[in-house]
Amino acid sequence: MTTDGLTYAGRLSDFAAGTCHRVRAGGRTLVLIRNGDGVYALDNRCPHMGFPLDRGSVDDGILTCHWHHARFDVTTGGTFDLWADDVPAFPTTVVDGDVWVDLRNGRDELAHHRRRLRAGLEQNLSLVIAKAAVSLVEGGADPREPFRIGLEFGTRYQSDGWGPGLTVLTCMMNLLPHLPPEQHARALFHGLSNVAGDSSGSPPKFEVGPLPDAPADPSTLKRWFRRFVDVRDATGAERCLLTAVQAGLDQAAIADMLFAAATDHRYLSNGHVLDFTNKALEALDIAGWDLAETVIGSLARGYADAGRMEESNAWRRPIDLVEILETTFEDLPDILAADIKPTQWDGRADLIDTVLGEDPQAIADALTDALRQGADPVELADAVTQAAITRVARFHVTNEFGDWDRALHTLSFANAVRGGLVRSGSRELVRGIYDAAMSVYLDRFLNVPPARLPSANGHTSGAELLALLPDLLDRQQQVDEAAGLVVDYRATTAPVEALLESIGGNLLREDRDFHTIQAVEASIHQANLSDDPADATLALVAGARYLAAHAPTVRSQGQTFQIAQRLQRGERLFEEAPA
Structure with missing residues (x-):
């Protein structure tokens, strides 16, 4: 019964003091609690995991749920345990011994x-x-x-x-x-x-702030930023970045500052610095550049603290890759400044073969020759990224399991170089193409012997193939089988979008793994960019193989999400035992 927006809930005399009573009113299940001189109505569903609150107990005005012991103020529904949530509370009125509840919830x-x-x-x-x-x-x-x-x-x-x-x-x-x-x-x-x-457990990042009333001279700020990164001064580097943002430098100029410093030293922190930079800029594209100060400023410490591969034995011995690169870089400014007429560069396949080869000097020379011939740096970065894709796609499972990450680092870095060049056209970032190519070279042992690339075996139903993928990923190390499924699917007329959706959806089933997420995202990105169906297929093979190598996980995070989804949809997690 409802009158003037109030719903009848029962007689006051029905509710003993200090006890919980379940009541159906207006299509809702409530718990009514008589405490002191008042009677209070709360939703009967514990907001933590849905246990009926009328099964709880009240003491000193605090309602305790008996499942996980979440505690609530009976007058407001407010929780004392942040892992629970506030219970929706509804005003009550007592008229002539009748309890009326206002079920109109005004909460936003x-x-x-x-x-x-x-x-x-x-x-x-x-x-x-x-x-x-x-x-x-x-x-x-x-x-x-x-x-x-x-x-x-x-x-x-x-x-x-x-x-x-x-x-x-x-x-x-x-x-x-x-x-x-x-x-x-x-x-x-x-x-x-x-x-x-x-x-969790980390202190907050305290504001450094920009320089006061500093001139917005891009070349000066860029030079200072690179100088402070070079001497590992994170605070000085951050102030330069924040000054650039506050002074209103455009997005390309800020990106150019970052990409120059990210490639002043070789392959910083196994490529993570440039990859993180690329992702931070993508994040601003999505969320809005009004967050640039905090987002861009958050990158500075990673630059200053990064490991530098010129300090790494692998980049120095038995062949000094750093010396090859530094010598090559001496000619880059003149090559990039030269008035070279753009051409229809047709050396992509040959360049990929060279990058996958055994001669680092030949790799550096091939990249330089392509630039002299008028190849766009983005084209070169794309070719090197495809070479990095090949390393993952042909990674042999006889390698140490941890070496999957080594191949992934190269792919993420190469992908970031390409993205950065599209974004800013930074001349200094061209050095990143060479760094990525040398990392592909160093990863060559991961393809000895190279894993066999599967051939299509005549499946005609893409939907049936996709239905098999979850079962494959329920078993450990179905690496080659996952690759074969992708190749079979691509040989059908089924849309590629359904395959991307399936790979992405199966990624979400697993517990989070930083590198697996990077691998799948990079492979899908590269497949979308490719105009060559064979290259796109290879990229998706790489992503599927990496995912299969790291599945199945415990999938506890999926269980957490399913609980949340069921609660939000009003499903019951708690069931009474049958009588």
Whole structure:
């Protein structure tokens, strides 16, 4: 019975003081609690995992759920345990001994779940993050909104700056166009949880601030930034970056500053510095460049603290790759400044073969010759990336398992070089093409012997093939089988979009692995860029092989997400035992 917006809930005399009573009113199940002189109505579903709160107990105005012992203020529904959530509370009125409840909930649900997402990030609470991601995305929020919240949090509350968590978050956003809408919340959950894990226990990143009233001279700021990175001065480097942002330098000029310093030394931190930079810039493209100060500033420490491959034995002995590169780089400024008429460069296949070869001097010479012939640096970077794809696609499983990561580092770096050149046309970044090629050369032992590339075996149904992929990934080390499935699928007339969706969806089934996520995202990106169907297929073979090598995981994170999704949809996790 409803009158003037109030719903009848029972007689006051029916509710003993200090006890919990389940009541159905207006299509909702409530718990009514008589405490002191008042009677209070809360939703009967514990917001943590759905246990019925009428099975709980009340003491001193605090309701305790008996499943995980979450505690709530009976008057407001507010929780004392952030891993739970506030219980929706409804005003009550007593008229002539009758209890009436106002079920009109005025809470802004999207605003509430934004707050919960921030709490989950702050406390590193995976279930809270999952519930917020599901509620926001399925509640109609643009996925960029939770992404932006995670980006702001991760750049402010991680003293070491940009790291794997923010990279994973950006990779997941890049994968969203290749996933069905029902997978978007799950992808965001993976990225956001990774950000929370990276920041957990870390002190916040304190603001350094730009130089006061500094002139916006791009060449000076670029020169200073490179100087401070060279002497490993993170604070000086960060102030240069923040000054550039606040002074209004355009995006290309800021990217040019970063890419120059990222390639002043060889293959910084196994390629992570340039890869992180590329992902940070992609993140700003998605979330908005109004976050540039915190995002760009978060990169500085990684530059200053990075390992430099000129300090590495592998790059110095038995062949001094650094000497080859430094000698080659002496000619680059003149080559890049020369008025060379662009040509239809046709040396891609030969260059890939050379990069995959045994002679580092020949590799450097081939790249330089291509530039002199008028090849666009982006074309060269794309060819080197395809060579890096080949290393992963032909990685033999007799190698040490950890060597998958070595091949992946080269691929991620090469992919970042290509992306950076498209973004800024930085002349200094051209050096990154050579660094990537030398890393491909150093990885040559990973293809000794090279894994056999499968041939199509006549399958005609793409849908049937995709149905087999989850079963393959339920078994360990189905590397060649996964590659064969991709090749078979590509030989059908089925759309490539369905294959990308399947690979991405199966990635989300697994527990997060930084390198696996990088591998799948990079392979899908390279496949989308390729005009050559064979090259695109090889890229997808590489991604599928890497995923299969690292599956199955425990998949505990998938269970957490499924719990959140079921709760958001009103499903019951707790069931009474049959009488």
